[in-house]
Amino acid sequence: MLDPDLAARLKRTPDGLVPAIVQQHDTGEVLMLAWMNDEALERTLTTGQGTYWSRSRGELWVKGATSGHTQAVKEVRLDCDGDALLLKVDQVDGACHTGDRTCFDADQLL
């Protein structure tokens, strides 16, 4: 179970989730944003593999378990008001399911 002191500090969305920003540790590329429930955060901290909650499938998923595009987690940080996480990772190949390196490559608004 997630450490109770840490769990108490998290500020979750109405559906019980915290957004996790995922950044390549050495280049600084912002790769993706994914969602974590308490169990996903616990597993990320203990296994060192980016683990998230899929709202559409209603289940946990480990990044790269299907695609092979794994994330080795180097660092995890919580922001000042407990409502966002920052993961620094080493991402194999593309982070996006589209094949792009990052989930933000395709759509520039400004």
Next chain:
Amino acid sequence: MLDPDLAARLKRTPDGLVPAIVQQHDTGEVLMLAWMNDEALERTLTTGQGTYWSRSRGELWVKGATSGHTQAVKEVRLDCDGDALLLKVDQVDGACHTGDRTCFDADQLL
């Protein structure tokens, strides 16, 4: 009003918000994560100043309006499934209300 086609593509939390990752455009530092409703996104795109929705105060806020620590927005990107924004900005001084450069400086979990 926010462009209807763009508004239709956003995937919001149950309280009608989209998380916005804010990154320093040249150094790659991830500065903060803040929340946007449709109006905040519209104002950010049209004014070029980071504009967000405060859940605690129930109102819009422009980054730096009180502190002077303004953000000039250089780029705005929407992710592949419409549930996260990435802003590249030029941040004056610290992004965090604590005075830290980033909201992630204080609390390393791993």
